[in-house]
Amino acid sequence: MQAIVISGSRMLGGQSGQSGRAGEALAAGLESEHVDVGRIVLPECHIERCRQCNDDGWGICRHKPECIIQDGLANVVEQLKAAEVAIFVTPVYYGDLSESMKAFLDRLRRICSFEESRPGIDGKPTVGVAVAGGGGGGSVRCSMLLGQTLTQIGLDVVDLVPVRRQNLDVKCKQLRIVGRWLAGKPTS
Numbered sequence: 001m002q003a004i005v006i007s008g009s010r011m012l013g014g015q016s017g018q019s020g021r022a023g024e025a026l027a028a029g030l031e032s033e034h035v036d037v038g039r040i041v042l043p044e045c046h047i048e049r050c051r052q053c054n055d056d057g058w059g060i061c062r063h064k065p066e067c068i069i070q071d072g073l074a075n076v077v078e079q080l081k082a083a084e085v086a087i088f089v090t091p092v093y094y095g096d097l098s099e100s101m102k103a104f105l106d107r108l109r110r111i112c113s114f115e116e117s118r119p120g121i122d123g124k125p126t127v128g129v130a131v132a133g134g135g136g137g138g139s140v141r142c143s144m145l146l147g148q149t150l151t152q153i154g155l156d157v158v159d160l161v162p163v164r165r166q167n168l169d170v171k172c173k174q175l176r177i178v179g180r181w182l183a184g185k186p187t188s
C-alpha cells in the first residue's frame, strides 16, 4: 500500500516542528504496517494561489479540470492520486489552514468538480490533522474547515484530529494508532 502525507508546514520529517511531529507519528503508524509513505511539503512546492482569472471568478476550471497556472500543482495532484490513503497536516494559523495548504486545496477543489478528475480522488480514505502550536486555540475550528474542504474535493474523510501544543504528546500516540488503523482500511 502507498500513502501520502501532505504538509502545510515546512517542518515535516526529522521529527522537527509540531506539525512535523504529528505528521511523522501518523506516518510511523502506517510504516509499522509496511505501508510506503511519501511526504510532500507544500511551502516548497511552488503552488500559486488561484488567480480568479475572469470577472465572474472563474477561469478554464469552469469548463474542464484544468488550471491555467503552470506550477507545482500537477505534480502534487499526481502523487495524491497515486496514493491509496492520504493524510493532510496543517499548522493552525489564525484558527485557519496555513496559506500553502489553503492555496493547494482551493485549486484542487476547482479541478475536482469534474467527472474526469474523480479517479484517484473520489472516496480515497483521508485523515486531516490540524496542529495549533501557539496558545492552542483554533485547532477544532481548523480541523473542521480542513475536513469540509477535503470532503468537497471528494475525498473520504475517515478521521479529523485536532491537536494543540498542550496535548501534542498524547495526540502523537493517538496518531500512531490512527496510522496503523488506516493501513487496514479497504482502498477505493
Ligand SMILES: Cc1cc2nc3c(=O)[nH]c(=O)nc-3n(C[C@H](O)[C@H](O)[C@H](O)COP(=O)(O)O)c2cc1C
Pocket: 009, 010, 011, 016, 017, 018, 019, 020, 091, 092, 093, 094, 095, 096, 131, 132, 133, 134, 135, 136, 137, 138
Ligand atoms: C501566522 C501564524 C498564525 C498562528 N495562529 C495560531 C493560532 O490561531 N492558534 C495557535 O495555537 N497557534 C497559532 N500559531 C502557531 C502555529 O500553530 C505553530 O507555529 C505551528 O503549529 C507549529 O507547527 P510547525 O512548527 O510544524 O510549523 C500561528 C503561527 C503563525 C506563524
